[in-house]
Each structure stands twice: as structure tokens, then as C-alpha cells.
Amino acid sequence: MEKLTIGESAESRKTISESDVYLFAGITGDFNPMHVDAEYARESRFGARVAHGPLTFALAAGLVGMQLPGVGTIAVTNTVHFRKPVYFGDTIATRGEVTGLDAERNRVTISLTWHNQHGELVAEGEAIVVPPPSAADWWSHH
Amino acid sequence: MEKLTIGESAESRKTISESDVYLFAGITGDFNPMHVDAEYARESRFGARVAHGPLTFALAAGLVGMQLPGVGTIAVTNTVHFRKPVYFGDTIATRGEVTGLDAERNRVTISLTWHNQHGELVAEGEAIVVPPPSAADWWSHH
Amino acid sequence: MEKLTIGESAESRKTISESDVYLFAGITGDFNPMHVDAEYARESRFGARVAHGPLTFALAAGLVGMQLPGVGTIAVTNTVHFRKPVYFGDTIATRGEVTGLDAERNRVTISLTWHNQHGELVAEGEAIVVPPPSAADWWSHH
Amino acid sequence: MEKLTIGESAESRKTISESDVYLFAGITGDFNPMHVDAEYARESRFGARVAHGPLTFALAAGLVGMQLPGVGTIAVTNTVHFRKPVYFGDTIATRGEVTGLDAERNRVTISLTWHNQHGELVAEGEAIVVPPPSAADWWSHH
Numbered sequence: 156m157e158k159l160t161i162g163e164s165a166e167s168r169k170t171i172s173e174s175d176v177y178l179f180a181g182i183t184g185d186f187n188p189m190h191v192d193a194e195y196a197r198e199s200r201f202g203a204r205v206a207h208g209p210l211t212f213a214l215a216a217g218l219v220g221m222q223l224p225g226v227g228t229i230a231v232t233n234t235v236h237f238r239k240p241v242y243f244g245d246t247i248a249t250r251g252e253v254t255g256l257d258a259e260r261n262r263v264t265i266s267l268t269w270h271n272q273h274g275e276l277v278a279e280g281e282a283i284v285v286p287p288p289s290a291a292d293w294w295s296h297h
Numbered sequence: 298m299e300k301l302t303i304g305e306s307a308e309s310r311k312t313i314s315e316s317d318v319y320l321f322a323g324i325t326g327d328f329n330p331m332h333v334d335a336e337y338a339r340e341s342r343f344g345a346r347v348a349h350g351p352l353t354f355a356l357a358a359g360l361v362g363m364q365l366p367g368v369g370t371i372a373v374t375n376t377v378h379f380r381k382p383v384y385f386g387d388t389i390a391t392r393g394e395v396t397g398l399d400a401e402r403n404r405v406t407i408s409l410t411w412h413n414q415h416g417e418l419v420a421e422g423e424a425i426v427v428p429p430p431s432a433a434d435w436w437s438h439h
Numbered sequence: 440m441e442k443l444t445i446g447e448s449a450e451s452r453k454t455i456s457e458s459d460v461y462l463f464a465g466i467t468g469d470f471n472p473m474h475v476d477a478e479y480a481r482e483s484r485f486g487a488r489v490a491h492g493p494l495t496f497a498l499a500a501g502l503v504g505m506q507l508p509g510v511g512t513i514a515v516t517n518t519v520h521f522r523k524p525v526y527f528g529d530t531i532a533t534r535g536e537v538t539g540l541d542a543e544r545n546r547v548t549i550s551l552t553w554h555n556q557h558g559e560l561v562a563e564g565e566a567i568v569v570p571p572p573s574a575a576d577w578w579s580h581h
Numbered sequence: 582m583e584k585l586t587i588g589e590s591a592e593s594r595k596t597i598s599e600s601d602v603y604l605f606a607g608i609t610g611d612f613n614p615m616h617v618d619a620e621y622a623r624e625s626r627f628g629a630r631v632a633h634g635p636l637t638f639a640l641a642a643g644l645v646g647m648q649l650p651g652v653g654t655i656a657v658t659n660t661v662h663f664r665k666p667v668y669f670g671d672t673i674a675t676r677g678e679v680t681g682l683d684a685e686r687n688r689v690t691i692s693l694t695w696h697n698q699h700g701e702l703v704a705e706g707e708a709i710v711v712p713p714p715s716a717a718d719w720w721s722h723h
Contacts, residue, residue: 167326168472168476168478168479169326169470169475169476170475170476170477170478170488172457172458172461173457173458174456174457174458174461174462175324175461177458178320178323178324179324179355181320182317182320182321182352182355183352183355183356183358183359184309184311184356184359184363185355185358185359185362185363186359186363187358187359187362187363187368187370188368189362189368189369207355207358208358208372208375209351209354209355209357209358209375210324210325210355212351212354212375213321213324213325213327213349213351213352213355214325214326215351216325216327216329216349216350216351217325217326217327217328217329220327220329220331220349221326221327221328221329226329226330226331227331228329229379230350230379231378231379232376232377232378232379233350233351233354233375233376233377233379234374234375234376234377235374235375235376236373236374237371237372237373237374237375244477246476246477246478272477272478314600315598315599315600316598316599316600316603319465319466319598319600319601320465320600322465323461323462323464323465323466324461324465326470326475328468328595330594333468333595333596334594334595334596334672335596335670335672335698336594336596336672336698337594346596451610453610459608462604462607462608463608463639465604466601466604466605466636466639467636467639467640467642467643468593468595468640468643468647469639469642469643469646469647470643470647471642471643471646471647471652471654472652473646473652473653491639491642491646492642492656492659493635493638493639493641493642493659494608494609494639496635496638496659497605497608497609497611497633497635497636497639498609498610499635500609500611500613500633500634500635501609501610501611501612501613504611504613504615505610505611505612505613510613510614510615511615512613513663514634514663515662515663516660516661516662516663517634517635517638517659517660517661517663518658518659518660518661519658519659519660520657520658521655521656521657521658521659
């Protein structure tokens with residue numbers, strides 16, 4: 156945990172494709188017409204099919220699990236607030252920043268934001284994780 | 298909103314396959330060895346590859362978006378606490394129950410639980426959503 | 440091997456979709472922004488997202504393994520030179536031609552080319568394979 | 582290019598799943614029964630379905646394009662020799678090592694090996710690439 160410092164950050168970007176959303180629908184069983192029915196979506200307020208909120212959220216999984224804090228991290232609690240729809244073709248920048256270090260409980264708080272290519276905040280949230288060095292110890296105590 | 302009542306619930310189940318996890322890795326970019334490296338996972342505390350936490354969480358998307366409250370629902374806030382690992386082949390029962398109705402702010406709170414086939418709680422959480430009838434109105438006020 | 444003759448050829452074509460590239464990223468773990476970040480790619484020299492080179496190359500696998508020489512073929516050595524980027528939506532014609540027959544070592548050389556819909560050579564290469572009739576014998580000698 | 586040194590290396594690992602092979606078949610059109618027909622494969626010399634050779638090869642794409650030399654790398658030439666079959670469930674360690682630096686032609690040679698979980702060499706090869714710093718210049722001269 157000594158390597159992590161408050162303010163440390165990491166970012167990744169991905170353009171959300173139609174196939175991402177369709178596969179996500181297949182994995183989760185969420186075939187809400189908002190995601191897979193172009194006609195329905197066209198007449199809705201959003202005007203077009205949008206990605207599943209949890210798909211946007213899940214982009215943080217790679218960031219947290221592979222970069223910050225990285226391999227060996229165990230997720231404890233996640234929170235996400237959705238602010239704007241994510242459309243097919245949007246390029247989402249997922250950013251994580253260490254905002255809390257609790258050595259006693261061995262937990263790290265990472266603030267998360269997701270912005271689209273227009274710089275709009277589409278979601279924001281937080282991940283509380285057990286960082287890698289002590290990952291092996293944590294689960295058995297829980 | 299008159300149709301929703303406190304205590305109303307819905308449930309769905311799915312057996313998590315290796316392909317679910319592998320596709321999820323491809324969508325999110327999370328190639329953490331815990332998910333895709335059987336040798337690494339075997340020597341870890343979990344003893345085998347596990348599903349991504351957000352995949353388990355995302356199973357609720359279908360439940361909320363298609364059943365409770367159903368088509369037209371807009372997710373506002375999600376929270377999830379991970380309690381146990383989900384292994385390939387586990388059958389996860391995702392359950393949602395209405396625990397809060399805020400007519401003034403037009404929001405519904407749904408408590409979420411995820412259990413595996415052994416009856417163990419693998420995750421629990423909460424979704425705050427705008428229910429369908431007023432979905433069209435909500436976004437513009439936000 | 441008597442069926443194969445120098446100059447014999449086969450061809451197949453496929454339009455490369457966004458989902459092909461996205462799934463390929465998921466299988467291989469190659470999330471290079473050139474493939475999955477439209478904003479990054481737009482500002483790069485290529486001007487748009489491009490397919491993974493090995494995806495183009497892999498189109499030859501079907502040609503060799505199913506047509507020339509066909510089912511039972513065992514790949515020994517592959518070489519590929521990349522000449523031009525392959526964009527999403529490009530239709531790639533993969534062509535193979537028998538250019539060498541080594542009866543003693545039981546190997547066939549197939550020259551490979553990949554052209555896009557504009558007739559531009561995007562890649563060229565070579566496959567050295569053990570043809571079907573003797574596939575069963577070969578591996579044990581190796 | 583000054584950052585790269587002879588002997589520098591990187592490695593990644595992945596367990597090859599049935600879904601990896603099936604999706605790869607769908608992308609490439611290679612439905613050779615060796616990959617997708619369990620009955621045929623059972624009676625063949627290999628005894629079970631095996632992964633496509635180019636799939637194994639493609640694991641290097643992520644290593645080269647994201648780690649060594651990393652983002653911005655342009656593939657020029659790839660060569661691969663297949664030594665042993667890769668079965669579903671095998672965990673493949675892909676390793677790259679810088680073995681050549683040609684400053685004048687701005688090219689880097691990376692030796693590649695693929696080993697399974699038993700330590701057996703399943704494939705070996707080489708990638709000649711243009712490293713990131715000069716990626717923008719190269720294509721136009723070619």
C-alpha cells in the first residue's frame with residue numbers, strides 16, 4: 156500500500172461499439188429495447204440506442220484491476236451515478252483517482268469518472284478495494 | 298408509479314459460463330489474470346478463475362430494466378458490495394425488491410441480492426431508478 | 440499430394456466489421472487504441488480505427504485449412520508482411536497459390552496475398568503446410 | 582528508440598477457452614473440423630479440438646502493441662513456426678524479447694515464443710516492427 160498515494164490516477168479510453176452493447180445484452184440478459192431496438196429508441200427521448208449503464212461502469216474494472224491499483228486487487232464496494240446516456244460510437248474516457256487510503260482496514264478508495272468525446276460527464280462513482288499486497292489475507296477475514 | 302408497491306420483488310437466474318467471462322473481458326478490457334489465466338488463478342486464494350464483479354452486478358440490469366420496474370426504467374444510482382467470488386459454472390440468482398418509493402422525486406429504490414447455487418450471498422446492493430411512466434419527463438429536469 | 444499442382448489457387452472474401460475487430464481485441468487482449476479508440480485513431484496518421492494485422496493474416500487460415508489444401512492441413516510456418524492498413528468496412532480478398540511442392544519433406548508452400556476493395560495490396564505472405572493425406576504421419580516424426 | 586535495449590522482454594498469459602476458438606472461427610471463417618468438431622478431433626491424431634495457429638500467434642499482437650514496444654507500434658513482418666498443438670484450456674505464455682535494433686531503417690526485431698502450462702514450446706517466431714516514436718513518419722515513406 157506504500158506505493159499508492161492520494162491523487163494518483165490512471166485513465167483508459169474505448170469507443171463503445173454496437174457489438175459491445177449487443178454482447179453485453181447477451182451476457183446479462185438485459186434486452187431492454189433502449190439498447191437493442193433501434194425503432195423504439197429513435198422515438199424515445201434519447202433518440203437512439205444507448206449502452207447499458209453497467210457496461211459503462213464495467214470499463215472501470217479493467218482500470219482498477221489492471222492499472223490502479225492493478226493485478227491482485229479485490230473489489231469490495233462500487234457506487235455509480237449515471238448522468239448522461241452513452242450512445243453507440245461514443246468514446247468513453249474512464250478515469251480513476253486515489254482519494255482515500257485506509258491502512259488499518261486495508262482499503263483504498265478510488266474516485267471514478269466517465270466522460271464522452273465531447274467532454275461531458277456521463278457517469279461518476281467510487282470503488283473501494285483491497286489493494287494487491289494484502290489481497291491474499293483479506294478474504295479469509297471477511 | 299401506482300403499480301409499484303413496497304415489498305414487490307422479481308428474480309432471474311443464470312449460470313455464468315466461461316464464455317460470459319471471456320466476452321466480458323473483451324468488452325471491458327479487463328484481462329486481469331484472475332479471470333483469464335487458469336494457472337495464476339489456481340495458485341491464488343480463490344483456487345480457480347472467477348467472474349468479474351461488474352458482470353455479477355450487471356445481471357441486475359436485466360432484472361430492473363425488463364421486469365422491476367421494467368421497460369423504460371432509467372438507472373440513476375447503483376451500489377454493490379461484493380461478498381464472495383463467483384466461479385465459472387456458478388448459477389447466480391439475482392433478486393430485486395422494492396424498498397423505497399419517493400413520489401416527489403419520482404424515484405424507486407430496489408434492494409438487490411445475488412446468491413449462488415449453494416445459497417451463499419455473493420453480492421448485495423441497491424439501485425435507485427426513475428420508473429417507466431415518467432421516464433420521458435425526468436431527463437429534461439436533470 | 441498428387442492432387443496439388445503448382446499454380447493452383449483459391450480465394451475468399453470478407454468485409455471486416457467493427458465487431459470482428461472488437462471480438463479480436465477480446466480474444467487476443469490487444470486493446471491498442473488504434474483498434475478501439477476512434478478519437479485516438481482519428482488524430483493518427485491512419486485517420487480511423489484499423490483492424491489488427493493478425494486478423495487480416497488469420498483470414499488465410501480458413502482458406503488454407505478448408506480449401507487449399509483443405510481439411511486436415513497442418514500449419515508449419517507462416518510469414519506475413521503488412522503493406523497497408525485495413526479499415527473497418529474494407530472487403531478483403533485473401534488469395535492463396537501453390538508455389539512449392541516438396542514431396543520428400545511432405546510440405547507445400549502457398550503464397551498469400553490480401554487485397555482490399557480498391558485493389559490495393561494490404562498484405563502478402565507465405566504458408567508452409569503439411570497437406571492432408573499425410574497429416575497423420577507427420578506429427579509423430581516431428 | 583533509445584528506450585529499447587537488446588534483451589528487454591515482456592510476457593503475458595491467457596488460458597485459451599472454447600469460446601476464444603469458436604469466436605475466432607467466426608471471425609476468420611476457418612471452421613476446420615479440427616477446431617469445431619469434437620467427434621472428428623477425437624479420432625484424429627491430436628485427440629481433441631485444438632486452437633487455430635493464428636490465434637496463438639495473435640496473442641503476440643497485444644504484447645507487441647501494448648507492452649513491447651507498446652502503443653503506436655506498426656507491424657511490418659511476422660513469422661511463426663508452429664511446434665505443438667494448443668488445446669482448449671491450455672494456458673499460453675507469450676513472451677517477446679528485443680533481439681535486434683536497426684536505427685537506420687527504424688526497425689526493431691522481437692523474438693517471440695509461446696509455451697503451454699507444461700513448459701512446452703508450442704510456437705516460436707519473430708516480429709519486425711516500427712517502434713512508436715517514429716510511427717508517424719514511417720508509413721508515408723513506404
